[in-house]
Amino acid sequence: MYVCICKGITDSQIRTTVEDGASSMREVCNTLGIASQCGKCGQHAKQIIQETIHAASTADPQFYAL
Template identity: 35%
Template sequence: MYLCTCKSVSDQQIRQAVEQGARGFGDLSVRFGVGIECGKCVDGINALLQECLNAVAPPVPVPAEATPAPIPATATPATTLKEVAPARAWFAIDL
């Protein structure tokens, strides 16, 4: 069934977009242009969007032992400005 007659967008297209990663009305609006002509479709599309998002399985949590430990910061030897800065700027040219 068509949810947006202005842009000829069906419920199947909305469901497919959610399966492909759309997570909000803005995503659907960018993809299909819905909601910018007359606005009559906004409530119906939002209802279907929420229905589809509730049906999507939640992501599987990653076990704590699978996350890598943070790498400890190591002290680097201090450098002087002379070692870092070039003798003259890289953009300087002799005319």
């Protein structure tokens, strides 16, 4: 789903950016350019960032037996 119409940025791109190490709106903005024009997508983008960080922190770690 498109989050930022101005820049054509999707929720998947935001999630991928967070999974690749971005941990704040500022870092996502610097990487993708989200919320840099009209800014209407900012709140939704922040929500996606927080959800992605929360999901990663509560995920069960995978253990593999050798």
